[in-house]
Amino acid sequence: MSLPIYIRIHNDIRRKVENNQWQIGSQIPPERELAIQYHVSRMTLRQAIHTLVDEGILDHHIGSGTFVAHRKVQEQMSGITSFTDIMLEQQKIPSSKTISYYTVAPSLSEMEKLHIKQNNRVLRMERIRYGNDVPICFEVATIPSHFVSGLSKDDVSGSLYRVLKEKKHLIPGKARQMFSATLASERIADYLKIKKGDAILYLRQTTALKDGTPFEYVRSQYVGKRFEFYLEK
Template sequence: MESPVYIQIHNHIKKDIESGRWKIGEKIPPERELSKAFGVSRMTLRQAIQTLVDEGILERKVGSGTFVARKKVQEKMIGITSFTEITESQGKTPTSKTVSYLVTTPSLSESEALSLSDQQKVLRMERIRYADKLPICFEVATVPYDLVSQFEKSEITSSLYKTLEKNGFEIGHAQQTVSAMLASERIADFLNLKKGEAILRLRQITELKDGQPFEYVRTQYAGERYEFYLEK
């Protein structure tokens, strides 16, 4: 199964960055130039760039272009972020809308995050998460397909953690990275925001109790509707 074209471009650009073609802080070529180089539409190229921005590999600067992201200061947060559990604990009703649900070949970033072999497929799903019907975040979650292949789609999209725990899996710890960014046109549309409004981006790799990574999530939260706090 061949990866979508935008994922192939994502992989190519990521390899270029890792090989040193573009240095940290360096501006990459404009979308028009890159779309011609890859022989794809600007829409497809823009989707590839956006996945790299969502992963923190690239960063957009309004009026200046797109740059290889600089390393950011990281702060540990205590506990695992489960949207369903957090929402319920605050007396709100969590729901979700599935935007896409695809079994496919993983991107390089997904393979690295989940420690996958070359032969493994992944389930990649995009969801809008709501609390009392108010859109809170847009989430892209990737899990090894062989881990969830026996479950129904509804079991996975409603609450993956609860489904795993009901079937004997124990959730371990998570590595989380939080940073700020501006909402793209697509994310703004999903979350009922204006393009360019502030959002919080969370990248999380979650492991089972035995240390096996089972989930790689990239989530963008409406900044005015969600906050994180740290415990030390």
């Protein structure tokens, strides 16, 4: 099965970064130049760039351009970060608004994180998560399609972990989490009702079942002034 063109561009750019063809901290060529190089529209090129920014491989600086991201210091954590459970523990009513929900071929990063192959399909959904109707985070979740087969959109876009337990008898185990700080883009600021450039806490989480099989890869952008994590050692 052929990968979508923007995924192929995404994978090619990522390989250039990993092979040090584009050095950490260096600015990548402008969108117009890359679109010509890949023989695609700028809209298609932007899909690939946006995905790489979401994954922390590239950084976009408004007014300056797009750069190869610096590697972040990582803090190893274990356990599950369920937005629904966090909100309930804080006596807030959790809710979600689904922005997009579709089945696609996985990107290279998704294949690596979820231990799947190019011919697998994944469900990718974008959601705004709320606590007491206040937007807390914007989330992009990727799940191998076979884990959610037979489940409705309402099931999956609600409390996924709870539905997997109740309807699929799948028990989440450990999660690997990576945190970084960034600034809200115009799009994210609009979704979260904040100002462009406000502080964002970026969480990337890969969650596995009890047997160690990864079933979810999530990229979440939390409003810095509305949410904080803490770590106990």
